[in-house]
Structure formats: C-alpha cells, structure tokens
Amino acid sequence: MADLRANTGGIRSPNPFWLASAPPTNSGDQIKRAFDAGWGGAVWKTLGSPIQNVSSRFGALNFRGTRAVGFNNIELITDRPLEVNFREIVDVKKHYPDNAVIVSLMVETEEEWRDIIKRSIDAGADGLELNFGCPHGMCERGMGSAVGQEPKINERITSWAVGYSTVPVLVKLTPNVSDILPHGRAAQRGGAHGVSLINTIKSIIGVDIDRFVLEPRVAGLSTNGGYCGAAVKPIALHMVAQLARDHEFQLPISGIGGISNWRDAVEFLLLGSSSVQVCTEVMLRGYRVVEDMIEGLNTYMDEKGIANLDGLVGKAIPSYSEWGNLDLNYDTVAKINPSSCIGCQLCMVACMDGAHQCIHPNPDGTRVPFVDESECVGCNLCQIVCPVPGCITLEEVKDRLPPASWNDHVEHGAALREKKGVH
Amino acid sequence: MPDSSPSLPPDRSETVFEDFKPAYDEKQALVEANRCLYCFDAPCQTACPTHIDIAGFIRKIATGNTRGSAKTILDSNILGMSCARVCPVEVLCVGECVHNHQDVPPIAIGKLQRYATDKALEEGWQFFEAGAPTGKRVALIGGGPASLAAAHQLRRYGHGVTIFEARERLGGLNTNGVAPYKLRADDALAEVDYVLAIGGIEVQTGVAVGGPGGSSFADLERDYDAIFLGIGLGADSVMKVPGADLAGIHGAVAFIEAFKTGTVDLEGVTHAAVIGGGNTAVDCVRELLGLGVPCVQMVYRGDEAGMSGYEHEWDEAKIEGAQAVWRAMPLAFEGAGRVAGVRCAALDDQKKPTGREFTVPAALVLLAIGQSKLGALVAGLPGIALNNGRIVVDEGGATGRSRYYAGGDCANGGKEVVNAVAEGKAAANTIHHHLTNGRE
Ligand SMILES: Cc1cc2nc3c(=O)[nH]c(=O)nc-3n(C[C@H](O)[C@H](O)[C@H](O)COP(=O)(O)OP(=O)(O)OC[C@H]3O[C@@H](n4cnc5c(N)ncnc54)[C@H](O)[C@@H]3O)c2cc1C
Ligand SMILES: Cc1cc2nc3c(=O)[nH]c(=O)nc-3n(C[C@H](O)[C@H](O)[C@H](O)COP(=O)(O)O)c2cc1C
Ligand code: SF4
Numbered sequence: 001m002a003d004l005r006a007n008t009g010g011i012r013s014p015n016p017f018w019l020a021s022a023p024p025t026n027s028g029d030q031i032k033r034a035f036d037a038g039w040g041g042a043v044w045k046t047l048g049s050p051i052q053n054v055s056s057r058f059g060a061l062n063f064r065g066t067r068a069v070g071f072n073n074i075e076l077i078t079d080r081p082l083e084v085n086f087r088e089i090v091d092v093k094k095h096y097p098d099n100a101v102i103v104s105l106m107v108e109t110e111e112e113w114r115d116i117i118k119r120s121i122d123a124g125a126d127g128l129e130l131n132f133g134c135p136h137g138m139c140e141r142g143m144g145s146a147v148g149q150e151p152k153i154n155e156r157i158t159s160w161a162v163g164y165s166t167v168p169v170l171v172k173l174t175p176n177v178s179d180i181l182p183h184g185r186a187a188q189r190g191g192a193h194g195v196s197l198i199n200t201i202k203s204i205i206g207v208d209i210d211r212f213v214l215e216p217r218v219a220g221l222s223t224n225g226g227y228c229g230a231a232v233k234p235i236a237l238h239m240v241a242q243l244a245r246d247h248e249f250q251l252p253i254s255g256i257g258g259i260s261n262w263r264d265a266v267e268f269l270l271l272g273s274s275s276v277q278v279c280t281e282v283m284l285r286g287y288r289v290v291e292d293m294i295e296g297l298n299t300y301m302d303e304k305g306i307a308n309l310d311g312l313v314g315k316a317i318p319s320y321s322e323w324g325n326l327d328l329n330y331d332t333v334a335k336i337n338p339s340s341c342i343g344c345q346l347c348m349v350a351c352m353d354g355a356h357q358c359i360h361p362n363p364d365g366t367r368v369p370f371v372d373e374s375e376c377v378g379c380n381l382c383q384i385v386c387p388v389p390g391c392i393t394l395e396e397v398k399d400r401l402p403p404a405s406w407n408d409h410v411e412h413g414a415a416l417r418e419k420k421g422v423h
Numbered sequence: 424m425p426d427s428s429p430s431l432p433p434d435r436s437e438t439v440f441e442d443f444k445p446a447y448d449e450k451q452a453l454v455e456a457n458r459c460l461y462c463f464d465a466p467c468q469t470a471c472p473t474h475i476d477i478a479g480f481i482r483k484i485a486t487g488n489t490r491g492s493a494k495t496i497l498d499s500n501i502l503g504m505s506c507a508r509v510c511p512v513e514v515l516c517v518g519e520c521v522h523n524h525q526d527v528p529p530i531a532i533g534k535l536q537r538y539a540t541d542k543a544l545e546e547g548w549q550f551f552e553a554g555a556p557t558g559k560r561v562a563l564i565g566g567g568p569a570s571l572a573a574a575h576q577l578r579r580y581g582h583g584v585t586i587f588e589a590r591e592r593l594g595g596l597n598t599n600g601v602a603p604y605k606l607r608a609d610d611a612l613a614e615v616d617y618v619l620a621i622g623g624i625e626v627q628t629g630v631a632v633g634g635p636g637g638s639s640f641a642d643l644e645r646d647y648d649a650i651f652l653g654i655g656l657g658a659d660s661v662m663k664v665p666g667a668d669l670a671g672i673h674g675a676v677a678f679i680e681a682f683k684t685g686t687v688d689l690e691g692v693t694h695a696a697v698i699g700g701g702n703t704a705v706d707c708v709r710e711l712l713g714l715g716v717p718c719v720q721m722v723y724r725g726d727e728a729g730m731s732g733y734e735h736e737w738d739e740a741k742i743e744g745a746q747a748v749w750r751a752m753p754l755a756f757e758g759a760g761r762v763a764g765v766r767c768a769a770l771d772d773q774k775k776p777t778g779r780e781f782t783v784p785a786a787l788v789l790l791a792i793g794q795s796k797l798g799a800l801v802a803g804l805p806g807i808a809l810n811n812g813r814i815v816v817d818e819g820g821a822t823g824r825s826r827y828y829a830g831g832d833c834a835n836g837g838k839e840v841v842n843a844v845a846e847g848k849a850a851a852n853t854i855h856h857h858l859t860n861g862r863e
Binding site (some may be wrong): 065341345 | 453454456457458460461462463464465466485521522524525
C-alpha cells in the first residue's frame with residue numbers, strides 16, 4: 001500500500017483527491033457524504049456576497065453517442081447565506097478533522113476580504129482558495145477572471161489575503177489568458193502558498209438549432225459560460241506543466257480540469273500537481289467515483305514501486321522540452337499486426353485522406369492493409385483511429401543517423417535524415 | 424396512393440405472431456449506431472446483394488439524420504423495409520461485420536435499417552420521382568420483390584411499366600410466404616403501396632400471363648418494348664407415396680399463404696409433421712408451434728449437420744420447442760380419410776434404408792420439399808434457355824431472347840428477397856440501357 005497522503009502548500013489531506021469548488025461542495029451535508037465516500041479534501045463552493053442564479057445553468061458537449069465529454073455552466077458563486085455556510089463548515093470540521101476543508105472566496109474590497117477570511121478561519125478552514133477564475137457573470141462585476149487576468153490586481157489581492165490569513169492560501173488561476181506564467185508568478189509575488197488551476201474556460205457550449213438561441217437557454221437569451229469536463233484536460237495539463245517547469249515559479253500546484261479517473265490524476269501528478277481537484281466527473285457520476293481513483297492510484301504506485309506522492313509529483317516534467325530540441329533523426333513506422341487486425345480499414349482511409357497516403361489495400365487480397373514503410377512518417381494517425389488496442393504499433397527504425405535536433409542543425413550543421421512522405 | 428390489393432381480412436391467423444426481432448426505439452438505435460466503426464470499403468456493404476452503403480446510413484442515424492439514412496437505404500434497395508426484417512443478416516451483412524473478428528457482437532444492421540425505413544414508411548417520406556416520360560413501355564410479369572424493384576427503377580428512368588400479377592395481391596412471397604414473425608402480410612402490402620407511390624406503375628392483378636384469360640406473350644411483345652419475368656417459383660412439390668391424398672396433407676408454401684392471408688383451423692391438431700430440412704421446413708415448424716400445435720416434428724432424410732435450413736433459425740426453432748426426426752424417409756401417409764401418421768424408413772449415414780420402419784404421429788403434414796420451377800411458361804419462346812427449370816440470364820438479367828429479361832427466384836432457382844431486389848434492379852438497368860440504345 002502506497003502512502004497517498006498529500007500536502008499542497010501546507011494543506012494536508014489523507015489522499016490527493018479533492019473536490020473542486022462547485023455544486024458538489026455546495027453544502028455541509030454533501031461534503032460529509034463526499035468524505036464518507038473517500039474524498040481527501042473539498043474546496044467549499046465559493047463564498048462571497050450571495051447572488052441569484054439563472055435557470056437553466058448547464059450545457060454539455062456530446063460526441064458520437066457519449067454524453068457530456070465537455071460541460072459548461074453559467075452559474076455564479078454560492079447562493080446560500082454566508083452564516084449557513086460557516087455554520088456548516090464548523091460542523092464538517094468537527095466531524096472530519098483529518099480531511100482538508102478549503103474555503104473558496106471571492107469578494108471585492110479589502111475590507112470584505114479581511115472580514116470573510118476571518119470568518120472562514122474562525123469556522124475551521126484548513127486553507128483558503130482565492131477564486132480569480134470564474135469567467136462569466138462575476139467578471140462582469142470586476143471579480144473572478146477579471147482579477148485573474150491582471151497580474152497586478154492578482155498580486156495585490158493575494159497579498160491582502162495572505163496578510164489576513166493564518167492558514168495557507170491558494171490562488172485559483174483562470175485559463176482565459178494567453179500565457180499562464182505571468183499569472184502564476186504574480187500569485188507567488190503576492191505571497192500565496194500555492195496555486196490551483198484551471199478554472200473553467202470561456203465557452204459557448206452549443207446552439208439550439210431549432211430556436212436559434214445559445215445553450216444553456218435562459219428564456220430567450222444566454223451567455224458565454226465556463227467549459228470543463230474531460231475535454232479540457234489537455235489544456236489544463238499544459239498550463240500545469242508550464243508552471244511546474246518554470247524556474248522562477250516555485251509554488252505547489254493543485255491540478256484541476258477534466259480529471260475523470262485515477263489515470264487522469266496520475267498525469268496531473270506527473271506534471272507537477274501535488275493534489276488534484278475534480279468537479280464535472282462528480283457532477284456526472286457522483287462521489288462514489290473516488291473509490292476507484294484511490295484504488296487505481298494505489299495499485300499503480302505499488303506496481304511502479306513508488307512509495308509516496310513525492311516519488312510521483314513532477315516526474316514527467318523533464319520530458320517537457322522545446323520543439324527545437326526534438327531529435328529529427330528519430331524515425332518510427334507503423335506496423336499492423338495481421339492476427340489482431342479486424343479489417344475495418346479505418347487506418348487506410350485516415351492515412352489516405354488525412355496523412356501521407358502510405359497505407360494501401362493489401363496486394364494479397366486480404367483486408368489487412370499494407371503499410372508502405374518507405375513513405376510512412378510515423379505520424380500515429382493510423383494507431384489513433386484503429387479500434388483494436390495494440391493492433392497498430394509504431395516501431396523505431398534501426399540504423400539511422402545520429403540524433404540531431406533542429407537546434408543542433410542550425411547551430412552546428414548536424415546532418416538530418418532524408419524526408420519521408422513528401423511525394 | 425394506388426391500391427395494390429383487395430384488403431386483407433383482419434382476423435388472419437398470422438396476427439398471433441409478434442416480431443422475433445423487435446423494433447428499436449430511438450435511444451436503442453442511437454446506442455447501436457454509435458457502435459458502428461464506419462469501416463472504409465465496408466465488408467457488410469460488399470456482402471449485401473444490393474450493396475447498400477451501410478456504414479453511411481448508420482452514421483446518419485447516429486447524427487439524427489434519419490431521413491437521409493432512409494434515403495441512402497432506399498436508393499440502393501427500394502424494398503429496404505422488408506429486407507431489414509426478412510434478410511438472413513447472419514449470413515449476409517451482419518455475418519461480415521468486422522466486430523465478429525474481435526469477438527464483439529456485430530452491429531445489428533437489420534434492426535437499424537428497419538429503424539430508418541419504418542420511419543420513412545410511417546412518415547410517407549418519398550425520395551424518388553419518376554423520370555421524364557420516354558414513351559417506352561415495359562411489362563413485368565409477377566408482382567413479387569423482383570418485379571417491384573425493377574418497376575420502381577424503370578419509373579425513375581421515365582419508362583412506362585405494367586405489372587401483371589396472377590394473384591389478387593402484389594408482393595409475391597413477401598405477402599404470401601415469409602414467416603409472419605419477420606414480416607406480416609399487411610406490412611408487406613404497405614411497402615408495396617410505398618413502392619407504387621412513385622406513380623405511373625400500372626397494375627393488373629388476378630390474371631396469369633400465358634394462362635386462361637390472361638395476356639399471351641405475343642400480346643405483350645406487341646404492346647411492350649421489353650418484358651421482365653419475375654414469376655418466382657411454382658407450386659409445392661408433392662410426394663408420390665401411398666396416402667398422399669388424405670385430408671390434412673398440404674404443400675408448405677400453400678399452407679403458409681393460407682394462414683398469412685386468411686385463417687387456418689388447427690382445432691384438435693396435437694401432432695404435426697413437416698417433411699424437409701430446408702428454410703421453408705424450419706419456418707413451418709416455428710409457425711405451427713406459434714399457431715398452437717403442441718408437438719411439431721421435422722422429418723428429414725439427413726442429420727442436423729446436413730440440413731440446408733440456416734443454423735441460426737433452427738437454433739431458434741429448438742428454443743421454441745421444435746423436435747426433429749433425423750434420417751427418416753416417408754414411405755406412406757397413414758390414416759382413415761384424414762392423415763394420422765407418417766410411416767417412415769430409417770436411413771443410415773449414406774441415406775440408405777436400414778430396414779427399420781416407424782410411424783411419426785401427425786394429424787397435419789406439411790410438405791416442404793421444394794417448389795416447382797416455372798420456366799416451362801416461357802420454354803416455348805425461341806432463344807430462352809432453361810437450366811433445370813430456371814430461366815438462364817446473363818449478369819445484367821438478359822435472357823437469350825431479345826427484349827426478354829428475368830430475375831429473382833425464377834432465374835436464381837430460389838434465393839432471398841434481397842437477391843430478387845438486386846436482380847430486378849440490375850435487369851431494369853439493362854433494360855434502360857437497351858431501350859436508350861446504350862446512350863445511357
Ligand atoms: C416459405 C418461404 C419463406 C421465405 N422466407 C424468406 C426470408 O425469411 N427471407 C428472405 O429473404 N427470403 C425468404 N424467402 C425467399 C423469398 O421469398 C424469395 O426469394 C423472393 O420472394 C423472390 O422474389 P420473386 O419476385 O422472384 O418471386 P415471388 O416473391 O415468388 O413473386 C413472384 C410472383 O409472380 C406471380 N406469378 C407467377 N407466375 C405468374 C404468371 N404467369 N403471371 C402473373 N404472375 C405470376 C406469383 O403469383 C408471385 O406473386 C422465403 C421463401 C419461402 C417460400
Ligand atoms: C457548475 C459549476 C460551478 C462551478 N462553480 C465554481 C465556483 O463557484 N468556484 C470555483 O472556483 N470554481 C467553480 N467551478 C469550476 C470548477 O471548480 C473546476 O475548476 C472546473 O470545473 C474544472 O474542473 P473539472 O473539469 O473537473 O470540472 C464550477 C464548475 C462548474 C461545472
Ligand atoms: S438489405 Fe439485407 S443484407 Fe442488405 S444491408 Fe439490409 S439487411 Fe443487410
């Protein structure tokens with residue numbers, strides 16, 4: 001059994017799985033059930049001056065029969081009275097002293113920040129998360145992503161919060177920026193103990209093509225919302241890794257965005273997150289998904305012989321380089337295993353129309369396609385479309401030129417191999 | 424819409440049967456459609472005699488374009504609705520689905536095809552218009568799947584067509600022969616009406632061409648530019664053994680026609696025997712069980728491995744309670760006035776009598792040992808060649824006699840509905856080519 005205990009910026013939890021600040025963390029009763037199910041921590045639904053929400057609020061992106069591969073929402077921060085929330089925080093902490101309760105906050109003035117931070121800590125918060133990320137509604141009022149998009153404002157509010165807080169402070173970053181680095185560094189300058197990212201991405205989830213209205217529809221109008229769920233994971237991974245490999249940025253990271261299972265969580269850990277937060281998958285499937293997350297992570301670490309999370313966090317970061325350093329002489333070609341091929345020929349049409357025209361009908365008349373290795377550029381498309389796991393592999397070509405990157409080539413004229421697939 | 428037939432009696436015996444492959448509702452169709460891999464040059468399409476773009480129509484179901492899906496199907500096969508229900512998909516399209524090679528259940532192509540085509544019929548979606556009139560006229564003899572497919576295709580080209588059908592109703596064996604748990608007569612006739620809705624298909628029912636009161640081939644040659652023979656197969660074969668004229672002994676196809684289009688009385692029949700081992704025999708066994716006969720035995724010369732009925736159908740029959748007497752040859756029908764049993768000789772592996780005899784009890788016997796071939800009808804016409812009673816045609820459906828074409832069971836010796844459709848359509852294309860002197 002691996003040791004799954006997590007620590008992000010001084011916020012400790014029995015495992016790295018936290019609920020992100022969102023509907024699953026709306027109330028004390030919910031969070032208690034979540035802790036019973038196994039969640040290590042929970043970031044309370046953002047507190048601030050209570051607002052009024054719209055109906056409806058959510059939309060989803062369905063793809064080839066799979067529902068909600070992407071998700072979006074136009075809801076705001078908590079719509080429950082602050083006193084009720086604080087009373088429930090007290091109660092949760094009383095019953096679950098070992099689980100992390102992080103309180104997410106979003107207010108405007110320094111006085112409001114001071115006041116709400118004090119009340120949170122009095123209620124028993126183990127940490128605070130500053131919501132500088134909400135990309136709809138709240139930003140129109142100068143909060144949320146309106147803060148997260150301005151490094152100077154981010155730094156100023158962070159320093160207020162850190163100044164008033166006696167518990168660790170995480171800054172939750174918005175992905176609605178062209179480069180995440182200035183924003184992570186601003187939080188660091190403001191004194192934050194860590195960052196969490198990503199919040200949701202500005203989006204229009206779809207259009208009702210019968211009514212000519214965006215979704216989700218509120219009477220005859222709608223607005224842009226925040227995108228999340230499985231589909232956003234690649235964007236989140238990139239932003240997390242950007243910060244994790246930055247030499248100036250030194251803070252711990254709580255990774256968020258599209259985490260649906262333990263594998264996704266492992267990827268975030270490998271790219272430098274010391275805890276992970278989940279919202280959409282729980283909204284779609286319930287708290288119970290954490291059981292497999294814990295078990296899957298545990299088994300994975302045991303199989304890899306990794307004793308604790310420190311052995312995992314950031315382990316893939318050294319592989320994240322610049323394009324100019326990639327070995328241009330490295331060469332792979334696709335191989336189709338004839339005994340597992342089912343003859344769908346999806347690889348053939350994909351290569352013909354979408355890649356380099358090097359997969360052809362087999363001259364022997366069978367439906368197992370034939371790869372012209374002299375033209376195959378090893379792009380991977382065939383393997384991606386193949387429905388049979390392991391049927392197409394990309395194998396390294398032996399006897400090639402010594403490794404040479406573009407930078408090597410430009411800087412000292414390193415020899416590059418002849419191009420393939422440029423017929 | 425033209426009326427294809429006198430109406431069917433509502434109390435037909437066939438109405439006790441329910442669909443053995445129930446229709447999909449929308450959610451089921453979406454789940455199944457999304458499992459389709461959308462193969463390139465898909466093997467299911469090659470396996471379909473009418474070469475429907477199966478991957479294409481399934482993708483359209485998945486995107487909610489059911490209308491386009493139905494059009495894709497019907498463009499290749501205007502009888503796509505009945506084919507979806509009656510095709511032995513296990514040995515056609517579904518049998519070739521690539522999922523079979525990875526031990527994943529193959530896509531239920533027939534049920535998806537039914538989903539789209541049922542909707543087209545329900546909604547009355549019409550996709551095809553008659554072509555501009557060419558002034559040419561084609562006579563189609565027989566009103567079964569082969570002629571219907573040919574007629575529709577010829578109308579798309581703008582040729583005038585007349586269907587001559589000996590029976591009261593169109594549809595051929597779709598109406599009168601296929602098992603009601605696949606397709607009931609009323610659904611077959613609804614499809615006939617759908618086909619006729621292209622307009623301009625003249626129909627003459629109730630008179631056999633070449634028979635008493637019917638047109639002669641000389642008449643047709645005079646009045647039409649081309650003649651298509653889609654006459655199917657003839658009467659059930661009989662057994663010339665003692666007792667063959669006892670009451671209660673029927674040809675299988677004639678009996679099926681009787682309960683599909685009317686009623687049959689099986690009161691008091693506790694034991695029935697079906698002679699034969701082909702698909703008609705298997706159908707009859709399941710039909711008699713469904714009609715309430717408690718004990719139905721198939722009497723076949725060979726063994727289970729040697730029967731020509733499809734394995735998947737026989738497996739179903741066994742689940743429904745079918746029994747079989749293997750390696751048995753009927754010697755005589757026993758009974759006084761009405762049949763009471765089938766006297767049989769036991770056969771060995773070589774199908775030679777072993778000397779042992781026994782009686783299979785049966786108050787009803789159906790003979791499913793084949794149907795006669797109808798080639799004799801045209802045997803006298805110079806140029807038309809017959810092979811074992813089948814009308815010999817080339818790939819495009821042309822006979823050896825100019826202006827004469829044929830397709831379906833009368834030419835292929837008895838296959839499936841989908842083959843009849845494919846051959847009827849191919850013949851129509853050939854006819855069109857000839858009528859336009861090869862200009863199109
Ligand atoms: C019992 C049974 C069950 C079957 N089940 C299936 C099944 O489940 N699935 C499947 O795909 N196939 C099945 N088949 C086969 C299928 O029905 C035939 O292959 C198909 O109907 C052939 O079509 P056709 O147009 O060639 O002939 P038919 O459907 O036989 O139509 C021929 C028509 O020509 C008419 N006719 C004949 N002579 C003349 C004349 N001289 N003048 C005018 N009209 C004439 C006949 O009355 C008939 O209506 C079954 C066949 C039988 C017998
Ligand atoms: C309905 C909904 C409401 C949300 N509300 C908040 C919120 O109040 N505060 C906050 O910081 N993030 C909020 N988020 C963002 C999530 O906490 C999380 O950052 C984002 O959904 C990405 O994670 P996921 O892909 O696991 O859902 C909300 C997300 C959703 C779907
Ligand atoms: S017509 Fe029959 S064989 Fe062809 S695709 Fe449809 S169900 Fe399959």
